[in-house]
Amino acid sequence: MVRGLFPGRFQPPHWGHIYAVKEILKEVDEVIIAMGSAQFNYLLKDPFTAGERIWMLREGLREGGVDLSRVVIIPIPNVENNLEWLGRVKSYTPPFDVIYTGNPFVALLFREAGYEVRQQPMFQRERYSSTRVRELLLRGDPSWEELVPKSVAEIIKKLRGAERVKTAASGEAEPHKW
């Protein structure tokens, strides 16, 4: 049994993520998705809760034809000390053999801890990024819907994602206000 770790915030999941998971599953038996920044929500960079992101990602993967029995999603809160975060990831996840990431900092942390690090292939990165989805939601541009699976778009609408991003941008939901 070969397991690959795939960390990310998935704020929100888009077609690039679904493509990446499908590519990773060509190389490993199971993919462990470490859902990072799990404690953040209702913020401009992190509008959705970890639970909402797990819901969206599962629906998006299912829609993309991924066998969910080969996917484990584990939410992991951030911590100030990066090496403690690494220990936290290891203790919250089943053992994994290789890590897939496009984030050079995450790659460095795991490489220095002795893990094999691979870069999953990118799917039209300029088009498919969560930052772009959030920017379009903020602008009220409906073309964000083309970047995510239909099932994810339905959930974002149900959660009033555009309103959430706009309110976060106004600063009303920032932690210092509370």
Ligand SMILES: Nc1ncnc2c1ncn2[C@@H]1O[C@H](COP(=O)(O)OP(=O)(O)OP(=O)(O)O)[C@@H](O)[C@H]1O
């Ligand atoms: N278009 C894409 N194709 C393949 N992999 C992608 C794509 N976009 C992001 N990824 C990868 O998915 C993982 C999780 O990324 P993340 O959740 O930060 O998405 P993102 O689109 O980069 O988000 P943000 O724009 O908010 O930083 C990272 O390893 C990243 O490299």
Ligand SMILES: NC(=O)c1ccc[n+]([C@@H]2O[C@H](COP(=O)(O)O)[C@@H](O)[C@H]2O)c1
């Ligand atoms: N010290 C920490 O808590 C720490 C360090 C590195 C990455 N992370 C998290 O791991 C995830 C990495 O995802 P990205 O590759 O999408 O940036 C993010 O949620 C990031 O915040 C956390």
